[in-house]
Amino acid sequence: MPDDALVRFFASLDQKPFRARQIKRWVYKRHVLDFAEMTDLSKDLRKQLSVVADLKLPDVISVERSADGTRKWLLDVGGGQAVETVFIPEPRRATLCISSQAGCVLDCAFCATGKQGFNRNLSVAEILGQVVLASIDVAPTEISNVVFMGMGEPLANYANVVPVTRLLIDDCAFGLSRRRVTISTAGLVPQIMRLAEDCNVALAVSLHAPNDELRDRLVPINRVHPIATLLDACWRYSQVLASRQITFEYVMLDKVNDSAAHARDLAGLLRGRPAKVNLIPFNAFPGSGFRCSTPDAIETFWQILWSKGIVATIRRPRGDDIAAACGQLAGRIDDRRTVRLSHKLLGAGSE
Incomplete structure (x- = not known):
């Protein structure tokens, strides 16, 4: 509550x-x-x-442990549906990646969750229960960071995600810094603007392409909120953000979005702005139709960004041996709902 x-x-x-x-x-x-x-x-x-x-905590169907220490829970949310939560331990932090929906309606081309379809939004209790369950299970390790980067589009479940973020930063509850709670979005622009007023935690944006033609193919929501509109919302959000810096996630897809020209175009979009780029080697899953960019291509892309003055990092894959890496979470969506990408879902009235 x-x-x-x-x-x-x-x-x-x-x-x-x-x-x-x-x-x-x-x-x-x-x-x-x-x-x-x-x-x-x-x-x-x-x-x-x-x-x-x-x-009551979510019912655990299974727990998998990776060789690198990553842990993944498959959680029963009723009706034959299940979601996944991932714990990623690192030397100086311990990150929990939580889900906000059973499935996802946005259907990004390279994401296993989107291929599963969509069933429903998770309730506040179901989202928060993931944090409490994991906190108990990983003790005495303390969770230092929580990221809404699991199954689902968090801002499409705005009404239930915001109360969770408020409890995560509440000194009487979890007491995390705003900088240590991150909401990742594929680009729901009206909700980004609302979030700036309601709970200005860290923001990560799944960009994945430097131009609208390519992003339309990879991230279909771009057809509703194109890059220029999305970036304008991001720069406005950064004005009220504690760290003032937006993270842009960019999955590296072989011969799709990883050329030197793509890197230069991306730098042109972000140069002089409060932005950093997280390059994510693509994590394969059955039927994806994509391959990960070669190590040389990723390194070249990274070097071009830095040469243009863009802060960029290359994410080290974690938990890929248990399908817990970025883009691999699929859970179990047995009963898919048909959801039209309507103005109500994608506009300012979305709950």
């Missing part, structure tokens, strides 16, 4: 507002899910809560 709803909930039990802070600390900081163990609550309140409230 968001803060105001949690306060109202305790008021309905004739309890003071500070009970909301107490329950958040127990659940989100100490990861205690049994009311009986919440010792600074009265015994009567603990009994009452056990009757009227529920603290």
Whole structure:
């Protein structure tokens, strides 16, 4: 529950507002899910809560562990649907990649999730439950970063993603820095502008092409929000962003978007702007129809960006031996819904 709803909930039990802070600390900081163990609550309140409230984690179907330490959970979200959550440990940080939808409606050409189709948005509890579950499972390691880069387009589930981000940065809940919570989007422009006002956490944009003709093929939402419109929203967002820098994700596809000309064009779009580029070697999955760019092509692309003054990094693949790498998350979508890319879904009224 968001803060105001949690306060109202305790008021309905004739309890003071500070009970909301107490329950958040127990659940989100100490990861205690049994009311009986919440010792600074009265015994009567603990009994009452056990009757009227529920603290339930997603059901785990399976857990896979990579040779590099990456861990992937397959979580049951009911109705034959399952989503995936990935934990990526590194020397100076521990990142959790969470899902926001069962499937994805945007159907980017190189993404396994999009090929699975779309079923539904995840609820606030289903999204947040991934963080609590992983926090318990990886303890005593503490999760330092949370990224909305799992299954689904986070900004197409705006109404449920924003309350989660607020709890992630709430000092009484998870207490993460705004810079350590990242929402990745394929480019829903109206929602980017709303996010700047509602919860200005870090923003990553799946760009993947330096011109509209190519991006129309790779990221179909570009036909609704072309690159110029998207970048304008990004620069406006950066004005209220704590770090002021937007990350642009660029998956490297062999002989598709990885030429020297593409690199120069990309640099031309971003030069002089608060931008950094994350080059992502393509992670293959069955039926994708794409190959990863060669190491030489990726290195050349990276060098051109740096020579043009663009900060760029090459992402090191993690968890690809358990299909947990970027673009590989597929989960299980047994009941696909047909969703038209309508103005309501993609415009300012999207929830």
